[in-house]
Every structure is written in structure tokens, then in C-alpha cells.
Amino acid sequence: MSSDAAIAVVGLRKAYGKQQAVAGVDLTVDKGEVFALLGPNGAGKTTTVEILEGYRRRDAGEVSVLGVDPARADAAWRARIGIVLQSTNQFDNLRVGELLRLFAGYYPNADDPAGVLERVGLADKDRAAVHTLSGGQRRRLDVALGIIGRPELLFLDEPTTGFDPQARREFWALVRDLSAAGTTILLTTHYLDEAEALAGRVGVIAGGRVVAVAPPAELGGRAQAAATVSWIEPDGPRSARTDTPTAFVRQLVSRFGGAEIPGLSVTRPTLEEIYLDMIGGDR
Numbered sequence: 001m002s003s004d005a006a007i008a009v010v011g012l013r014k015a016y017g018k019q020q021a022v023a024g025v026d027l028t029v030d031k032g033e034v035f036a037l038l039g040p041n042g043a044g045k046t047t048t049v050e051i052l053e054g055y056r057r058r059d060a061g062e063v064s065v066l067g068v069d070p071a072r073a074d075a076a077w078r079a080r081i082g083i084v085l086q087s088t089n090q091f092d093n094l095r096v097g098e099l100l101r102l103f104a105g106y107y108p109n110a111d112d113p114a115g116v117l118e119r120v121g122l123a124d125k126d127r128a129a130v131h132t133l134s135g136g137q138r139r140r141l142d143v144a145l146g147i148i149g150r151p152e153l154l155f156l157d158e159p160t161t162g163f164d165p166q167a168r169r170e171f172w173a174l175v176r177d178l179s180a181a182g183t184t185i186l187l188t189t190h191y192l193d194e195a196e197a198l199a200g201r202v203g204v205i206a207g208g209r210v211v212a213v214a215p216p217a218e219l220g221g222r223a224q225a226a227a228t229v230s231w232i233e234p235d236g237p238r239s240a241r242t243d244t245p246t247a248f249v250r251q252l253v254s255r256f257g258g259a260e261i262p263g264l265s266v267t268r269p270t271l272e273e274i275y276l277d278m279i280g281g282d283r
């Protein structure tokens with residue numbers, strides 16, 4: 001397996017009784033990459049990620065995470081990865097800053113708790129009890145707990161569920177900062193715009209297998225897909241699908257005598273359309 005890979009998976013399989021949750025996943029995530037795992041409910045994303053995190057045993061396959069098999073990982077390896085877990089209410093009675101300082105104590109090279117609270121937008125909640133946080137604030141605290149140990153590799157499982165639009169944008173900026181600082185990030189999300197905004201590559205899992213891996217702009221031949229040109233004629237709106245939108249628009253321009261073409265737009269299929277096409281057979 002390549003030494004440049006933060007995560008390398010070959011032939012991963014896991015069944016729960018008769019249910020084959022992961023049916024031969026191959027996956028490589030390079031160091032420094034932001035990789036988004038997409039897939040419908042029940043596709044096998046969480047099972048795959050939990051195996052990578054060392055929380056679940058696999059039935060078969062080779063797995064290397066930061067050069068170590070997570071099934072045999074120790075505390076030193078665990079300190080190098082960060083996991084943003086779904087919230088638990090185990091620490092509800094602690095104060096936000098107190099909880100973060102407690103977690104910082106578990107890591108050999110922890111970040112500054114006050115600085116981390118600032119970065120996740122919770123600086124003013126240092127003394128608030130955890131149970132008083134809103135859903136979105138609680139999720140930001142989960143992120144703070146995931147990054148306090150300065151992880152080399154960060155797992156983010158549906159990190160922005162419950163965020164308002166502004167909080168999502170702020171979170172995206174935080175992910176970009178972490179990425180710019182060299183953190184490798186494996187993200188699972190159901191938000192296609194999130195994958196498109198953050199990920200260098202996306203992998204689509206369906207039926208326990210990776211069915212496609214590509215940069216978001218190229219997934220499923222998106223970059224080459226036919227374009228739709230839309231405009232408005234005096235008697236109503238028109239649209240046309242074409243492989244040569246530039247030539248098509250040139251013709252329109254000459255037909256409109258060089259004047260502005262009302263309502264003109266040229267669009268390609270969205271990532272969501274391509275994705276829904278791709279998983280269509282699995283729903």
C-alpha cells in the first residue's frame with residue numbers, strides 16, 4: 001500500500017448476520033486530502049468509517065490508517081486521529097470550557113482550548129453548561145472535541161446536520177483552515193453542496209461498494225455532460241440540450257442581432273442530479 005496514503009482499504013467486507021453491510025470496498029485517501037463519502041441511507045458508510053476508526057471489526061480485507069491496522073491500534077495511534085462523534089449527553093452537566101480542557105488532557109500535543117472554542121464560534125460559551133447549548137452549538141462543541149488533539153486525520157460524520165446556513169458556512173471555513181494546515185479529512189455527508197464545497201474527491205458508496213470516485217466536478221462524466229441552454233423568446237421560455245453550448249449561444253446571439261438575450265443561462269447537471277442518477281438502482 002502507498003505510503004502517501006492516509007487511508008488505504010482493499011477488499012473490505014463486513015456482514016451483520018445475513019446483511020452484507022460492506023461488500024468489498026476499495027478506497028484510498030491521500031495525505032492532506034479532503035475526501036467526502038456519499039451514499040444513500042444504509043449504503044455502508046458508517047460501518048466503513050467505524051472500521052477505519054478502530055471501533056468495529058471487519059470480516060475481510062486490508063486496512064491501513066496512518067500506516068497502522070486499526071484493528072491493532074494503540075493509544076499513540078488514537079492520539080493522531082480525531083473523530084467527531086454524534087453527540088452524547090454523557091457530559092451534559094459540565095461547562096463547555098471545562099469539558100474541552102478535560103479532553104485536551106488526554107492528548108500529548110493538545111491545542112489551546114480557548115483558541116479552539118474561538119475557531120468553532122463558541123468563545124462566549126466557555127462557562128455555559130453543555131446541556132444549555134442549542135443543537136447547532138452542541139454540534140460545534142462535538143467538532144471542538146474532535147480537533148482538540150491536533151489530529152493528522154479527522155473523521156467527520158455528517159458534521160453539519162442541524163446547522164443554520166451561516167453556521168454551515170463558518171464550519172466549511174474551519175474545515176478549509178484545517179485542511180490548509182495539512183489535516184487529512186474524511187467526511188460523510190448527505191449534503192451534495194457540502195461535498196462540492198469541501199472535497200477534493202468524492203466517493204459514492206451504494207450497496208456496500210464504492211461505485212465511483214472522482215473530483216466533484218468530474219463525477220459521472222459531469223464535466224462532459226450535455227449543457228442546457230435556456231432563454232426567453234417573445235412568446236415564452238425556451239430551453240435546449242446541446243453538446244456545443246458555445247456554438248449554440250453564438251447562433252442565438254446572431255439571431256437576437258447582438259442584443260442581450262433575455263433570461264439566458266447555460267447549465268450542466270448538478271452534482272445532486274449526477275449522484276441521484278448514479279444511485280438510482282440502489283434505492
Ligand SMILES: Nc1ncnc2c1ncn2[C@@H]1O[C@H](COP(=O)(O)OP(=O)(O)OP(=O)(O)O)[C@@H](O)[C@H]1O
Pocket residue numbers: 016019020021039040041042043044045046047048
Ligand atoms: N449494528 C448493526 N447490526 C445489524 N445491522 C447493522 C448494524 N449496523 C448497520 N447495520 C446494517 O448495515 C447496513 C449498512 O449500515 P450503515 O450504518 O453502515 O449505513 P450508512 O451508509 O452509514 O447509512 P446512513 O446514511 O443511514 O447513516 C444497513 O443495512 C444497516 O441496517
